[in-house]
Amino acid sequence: MRIVFLGAGRVATNLSMALRKAGHEIVQVYSRTSESAEALARQVVAEPITQLNRTIADADIYFLAVRDDVIQEVLSQFPHKNVFMVHTAGSVSMDVLKDYTSDFGVFYPLQTFTKKWHSDFTDIPVCIEANTDKNLNLLGNVAEELSNNVHYVDSMQRLYIHVAAVFACNFTNFMFTSAEGILQNHDISFNLLKPLIRETVDKALIHSPSKSQTGPASRGDKQTIEKHLELLSHSRKLQNLYRFVSDSIMEYYDSNKEEEQ
Numbered sequence: 001m002r003i004v005f006l007g008a009g010r011v012a013t014n015l016s017m018a019l020r021k022a023g024h025e026i027v028q029v030y031s032r033t034s035e036s037a038e039a040l041a042r043q044v045v046a047e048p049i050t051q052l053n054r055t056i057a058d059a060d061i062y063f064l065a066v067r068d069d070v071i072q073e074v075l076s077q078f079p080h081k082n083v084f085m086v087h088t089a090g091s092v093s094m095d096v097l098k099d100y101t102s103d104f105g106v107f108y109p110l111q112t113f114t115k116k117w118h119s120d121f122t123d124i125p126v127c128i129e130a131n132t133d134k135n136l137n138l139l140g141n142v143a144e145e146l147s148n149n150v151h152y153v154d155s156m157q158r159l160y161i162h163v164a165a166v167f168a169c170n171f172t173n174f175m176f177t178s179a180e181g182i183l184q185n186h187d188i189s190f191n192l193l194k195p196l197i198r199e200t201v202d203k204a205l206i207h208s209p210s211k212s213q214t215g216p217a218s219r220g221d222k223q224t225i226e227k228h229l230e231l232l233s234h235s236r237k238l239q240n241l242y243r244f245v246s247d248s249i250m251e252y253y254d255s256n257k258e259e260e261q
Contacts (some may be wrong), residue, residue, distance in 0.1 A: 001142075004028045005046075006074055007065035008036040010113040011088050013043070015065065018121045021144045022046045027059055052077045061086060062140075063107065068092050072216040075100045084135065090162030094129050094140045105130030105139050109147075112169050121146040123151055128159065169247055178238060210252075217249035 001024050004010050008031035016026050025043040030052060031037035037048035049055065055062075057080045064087040066074055071092060074252065078085075084103040087096070090110070097104035110125040126143040128150065130136035136152070143150040153161065180190045196234040216224040225246050232238045 001025070001060035002027050002058070004030070004059040005040070005044075005064045005065060006030045006052075006055075006062060006078075008040040008063065009067070010115055011109070012065035013040055013115045014111075014113045014119050014121075015063065015088065015109060016040065016044045016046075017118060017148050019142075024142075028055060030055060038223050046066075053079050055080065057083070060084065061138075063088060064097075071096060084138075086130075086139065090127075090165065091159055093159075094131070095155070098131070102133050103131065105135050106155070106158065107139055107143065110161065110165060110258070112173075123147070123149055125149045125151055127151045128156070129154060178241065182232075182238070213253070214247065215249070217246040218249060218253050220254075 003016075003019060003024050003026050005016050005026060005028070008029055012029070016029070020026050028045040028049055029037050029044065030049050031040070032050060034048065035052050037050055038048075038202040041048035052074065055078070062085045064071060064074060064085060068089050068091060071087060071089065073169070075097070078100065079101070082102045084105075085097055085101045086105045086107045088107055088109065094104065094106045106127070106129040108127040109121065110127060111119055113119060113184045124147050126147045126149065128136065128139045128143050129152070130139050137181055140150060140152070168254050174206055176193075179193060200212070216222075216228070221248075226240075228242060229239055230244055
């Protein structure tokens with residue numbers, strides 16, 4: 001199929017490269033900046049454009065892969081009606097497209113992407129949705145060319161998936177960032193924690209995260225918690241983060257113990 005990408009960021013980069021590898025033609029790449037458009041266009045052998053009125057009118061699919069807060073802006077300036085437009089956002093309803101085109105859907109790859117790390121789509125969950133059975137079948141075929149892990153979900157289910165992903169990925173990574181900062185401030189390498197991180201993730205994936213929880217908060221060790229809070233007295237933000245998460249863990253496991261009794 002002939003495909004146009006509206007956006008040249010992390011999702012657009014990884015998805016367009018995966019689609020090209022699967023045999024599809026990326027005809028154009030749009031970005032507000034020529035540098036971004038040209039960088040991705042070179043990789044997928046497409047025409048770079050920086051003006052929406054230059055998009056062709058006869059592509060098979062238009063992938064709208066921009067930040068959530070600019071989707072409406074791009075749609076309001078898009079010149080073509082009655083094209084097949086899909087967005088790639090996790091937290092935006094499919095209905096955002098219905099006033100701009102007759103054929104629309106969602107193609108949401110559930111993964112954390114970077115431009116320089118090209119992800120293998122084989123096992124990436126791809127959540128799809130479309131306004132007609134015909135469009136859903138088309139998206140399903142495209143998704144199955146890339147991934148063995150395709151899911152048909154509606155907009156509300158996708159929103160719950162997205163918020164869960166923020167907890168599992170974004171918040172978790174920020175915890176790693178906080179840990180890295182604590183160690184760096186005392187000339188200790190973050191590498192020291194890597195075996196612990198791998199073991200923690202492996203246990204959460206093999207078993208249940210809730211059954212794999214360890215640490216002072218899960219066992220109600222308030223003496224150790226207070227000692228840690230004292231060590232973090234240089235940073236009110238870290239103290240508040242540590243205290244809030246510890247309180248949440250203690251409350252969760254205390255309530256579960258009561259239910260079991």
